[in-house]
Amino acid sequence: MSADSLAGRRELRRYSRHLLIPEVGLAGQEKLSRARVLVVGAGGLGTPVLQYLAAAGVGRIGIMDDDVVDETNLQRQVIYATSDIGRPKVVAATERVAALNPHVGVDPIPRRLDVSNARALVRLYDVVVDATDSFGARYLINDACYFESRPHVYGSIFRFDGQVSVFQRGGPCYRCLFPEPPPEGTVPTCAEGGVLGVLAGIVGTWQANEALKLILGIGASLAGRLLVIDALDARSREFVVASDPDCPLHGTHPTILDVSDVVPRPQAPLGVPELEAANFEAFLEEHPEAIVLDVREPHEAVLGAPPHARAIPASILESHMHELDSAQTYVVACRVGARSRWAVQRLHDAGFRRLYHLRGGLLEYAALQERFEAF
Amino acid sequence: MRVRVLTFAGIREIVGEPSRTLALPEGATAADAWNALAGEFPALAAIAGSTRLARNGAFIDGSAALREGDELAVLPPFGGG
Numbered sequence: 001m002s003a004d005s006l007a008g009r010r011e012l013r014r015y016s017r018h019l020l021i022p023e024v025g026l027a028g029q030e031k032l033s034r035a036r037v038l039v040v041g042a043g044g045l046g047t048p049v050l051q052y053l054a055a056a057g058v059g060r061i062g063i064m065d066d067d068v069v070d071e072t073n074l075q076r077q078v079i080y081a082t083s084d085i086g087r088p089k090v091v092a093a094t095e096r097v098a099a100l101n102p103h104v105g106v107d108p109i110p111r112r113l114d115v116s117n118a119r120a121l122v123r124l125y126d127v128v129v130d131a132t133d134s135f136g137a138r139y140l141i142n143d144a145c146y147f148e149s150r151p152h153v154y155g156s157i158f159r160f161d162g163q164v165s166v167f168q169r170g171g172p173c174y175r176c177l178f179p180e181p182p183p184e185g186t187v188p189t190c191a192e193g194g195v196l197g198v199l200a201g202i203v204g205t206w207q208a209n210e211a212l213k214l215i216l217g218i219g220a221s222l223a224g225r226l227l228v229i230d231a232l233d234a235r236s237r238e239f240v241v242a243s244d245p246d247c248p249l250h251g252t253h254p255t256i257l258d259v260s261d262v263v264p265r266p267q268a269p270l271g272v273p274e275l276e277a278a279n280f281e282a283f284l285e286e287h288p289e290a291i292v293l294d295v296r297e298p299h300e301a302v303l304g305a306p307p308h309a310r311a312i313p314a315s316i317l318e319s320h321m322h323e324l325d326s327a328q329t330y331v332v333a334c335r336v337g338a339r340s341r342w343a344v345q346r347l348h349d350a351g352f353r354r355l356y357h358l359r360g361g362l363l364e365y366a367a368l369q370e371r372f373e374a375f
Numbered sequence: 376m377r378v379r380v381l382t383f384a385g386i387r388e389i390v391g392e393p394s395r396t397l398a399l400p401e402g403a404t405a406a407d408a409w410n411a412l413a414g415e416f417p418a419l420a421a422i423a424g425s426t427r428l429a430r431n432g433a434f435i436d437g438s439a440a441l442r443e444g445d446e447l448a449v450l451p452p453f454g455g456g
Contacts, residue, residue, distance in 0.1 A: 239433065
């Protein structure tokens with residue numbers, strides 16, 4: 001018995017329920033204790049991943065996040081306590097992992113993954129977990145993992161819907177599934193659209209399971225398959241993902257030869273003047289005739305209403321457009337500025353001419369007023 | 376022919392239901408089905424380029440032909456975490 005083995009380090013009792021599973025056993029548990037996993041993002045997906053990787057005895061875990069714990073995180077980011085609000089996530093997460101399993105080594109990385117550090121960081125680990133919340137980071141992880149030949153476990157969530165897959169060299173990658181990021185502002189984030197807290201736990205736990213299986217080399221991984229989870233109707237489906245021969249990363253004629261910033265295309269320019277949140281109130285004072293057309297859905301209005309507002313949800317705008325006066329001045333607004341962008345375009349197409357668009361939405365306006373609870 | 380369209384995430388919210396039956400002419404492709412849906416729901420236009428289509432459980436190109444009874448899933452990307 002070597003002093004470095006689990007038996008030598010007196011950790012066997014902790015993992016006894018793993019040791020009883022033939023697919024894991026002592027050999028598998030030793031593999032876990034020697035494994036290094038990088039978890040990019042310590043938020044809704046990252047926190048359940050960290051919890052289960054730490055409990056399972058993964059030897060070294062890199063925790064990468066440059067954010068601090070915010071009160072709105074606590075609805076789903078289960079490893080943080082109310083007393084952690086305002087503390088760096090990597091600090092709070094490192095403490096939690098250490099409390100859960102002192103045998104796990106942690107690399108707290110209080111930074112954002114970027115072009116300058118991605119490949120060097122990914123190289124230090126055996127498996128990477130994509131628990132980020134931006135398209136830019138997802139493409140960067142995908143490309144860095146491809147160039148460094150590291151498998152990565154993808155997960156993403158929105159409201160009640162989750163997606164999980166595994167990407168590794170030799171098979172399809174994230175770009176084979178989604179070749180390019182959606183145009184800026186067309187796909188809401190969790191902060192914009194909301195997310196069911198427990199869905200983050202469901203998807204993150206799937207990711208932890210796939211990461212552990214990759215380390216153990218057991219079972220069938222989700223490589224080549226996209227698992228789609230619908231927590232509302234309690235349904236899951238899987239879709240076959242094939243390697244794209246035209247993939248710019250690993251297709252027959254690759255055009256991506258190193259990691260680079262992936263910036264979503266800006267949306268086509270709007271043929272309507274835009275207001276910044278900072279000028280919103282001054283504009284309304286100068287234009288007392290202006291009406292704020294609030295196109296949020298009724299359930300969002302409980303969070304607060306803007307001044308001088310008329311509410312017509314975007315979902316029924318088409319059928320209620322006749323109630324509006326095309327000679328009237330409207331400032332079209334929603335929560336973050338995506339639906340209102342569509343709505344203002346529709347009104348413009350329908351012949352309305354005195355239109356303004358509130359860029360950044362009511363959320364940005366509320367933040368400027370330090371009304372963080374609003375909208 | 377009739378195909379069953381399955382909607383997900385933001386697309387489901389725009390369409391308002393988890394599945395919908397589309398009547399399409401014989402020989403219609405996956406892209407034709409998407410265009411029929413986007414014609415009915417103009418808000419889909421903004422995410423047309425980033426949405427993926429899967430026929431009977433496998434991702435396909437827009438040029439793939441559909442057949443009576445096919446199930447066509449329309450999956451938008453989402454980046455939340």
